[in-house]
Structures are given as C-alpha cells and as structure tokens.
Amino acid sequence: MDRLVTMHQREYFRLKLAPPLCADMTIVMIKGKTMEVGSTSVLIEDISGGGLRFLTHLKLPVHDQLVLQFETNVFSQSLKMYGHIVRSAQWDVGINEYAVKLTMEEAMHREINRVVNRLAIRLRQKGALPAGSFLQGDRREFLAAVRLREEQL
Template structure:
C-alpha cells in the first residue's frame, strides 16, 4: 500500500514535534498498551509521518492512538500505519487518519496556522 499524498496540503515541521502513541486495536480487537515516545515530522488533515525507535508489527491491522500538541491544544488522532521505513534512529511510519471528525480536522488546521505564525524560521 502507498501513502496517499493527494491531500490538500502537508505541513512539514522544521523541528519535529513531540508525540506519544499506543496501540488501540490489533487485528480488529481492542488492546491496551503502554505509550511509546515519538515525534511527528509532517502532518496533513488526513494523516501524518510518525518517527519512533519502536518497531511496530505490520503483519496484522493496527489502529494507533497518537497524542500530541502542535501549539496550544492537546490533540489525539486515531490512525492506521500504512507503511514503515527503517531509518538510522529507528522507524518512520506513514499514518492514515481514521478520524471522520471535521471539527478535529479544523482544530488541526487552526493549530498549524497558529504554529506557522509563531515559528517564522520555517
């Protein structure tokens, strides 16, 4: 599967933002896992690129709960890892959001606009 890059925009952070995540579902069953540390390299209304030192099992469908703060507001997105790439410091994952919530998408766009205004080095 390929990551969909046809969305309206993709915001690339000059310095990746901190995030944490846990596995919410594995193979269609709810699970409870410890939170792992990660950073978000880029984000769009339909997904994000997550980087972590943890290797996730890709053999069966996963849904992750990803927690992060772009500027002021704590956000949570549920998403499906679509691809995995090994990098020097760990792994990159392309995450497709499973959220259909327009309000959440609007909050993300608002936070990104605020972030861009206050981070002119971008």
C-alpha cells in the same frame, strides 16, 4: 512537474516540522479488538489533516487493522489523533519511519487541518515556535533515551 501532480493529489496541506513534535503513541486496537497497552514517545516529522509521518525505535507492522493513537500539544492545545500505518522505512540504524493515514471523524480531520495551517502561518511569519511539545535537541539522542528508558521498565 511531478511535484505539482503530487501536491494536487493531497487532500490536505502537509507541514514538515523542524523541529519535530514529540507525541505519545499508543496501540489502541488490533483487528477490531481494543488494547490496553502503555505508550511510547515518538517524533512527528510532518503532519496534515489526513496523515502524519513519525520516527520511533519500535518495529511496527504496516497494517490497516492496527490502530494507533497519537497525543501531543500545539498552541497549548491537546491534540489526539488516530490512524493506521500505510508505509514504513528505516530512517537510521535502530530508528524506523512510518507514514500514518489518520482515520477519524471528518470534524477531527478539519480541526487537525486548522491547527496545521495556523502553525504554518505562525512559522512563516514569526519564525518562532508556538507553545507545544516540540523537540529540544537531537532526534537520535531523544529516541535512544526513549529506548533506554523503556528497556529499564
């Protein structure tokens, strides 16, 4: 019964991604101040029109004044999403999991929702991944390689 209640509380359908979607994440604003910093590669584990959950080697604060940008590609279409972290947890040693609430104009929420629904249908019908930035390999190895590459910069 609890699962049913949770499903009804969500405004958008949430799709678990297996394999996850690779994305570039950038901090774009802190406390209303625009930032110009580099990006890092993260793995989007699930996504909906209202939020996403991702894995990274970085430690980030749970704060609604920290605005993140995620850029990825699905169905050969570039997606750019903005949001702030609402929850964090340790996923594995040196890997953190974050839940993000997307904070964009309603039209963009609807567009993300359309892509998520289309992707869910495609995965259910064909079982094959569409063109996009999906991970080919192991999550831990991917994030370890991202960390190593960034440490060498």
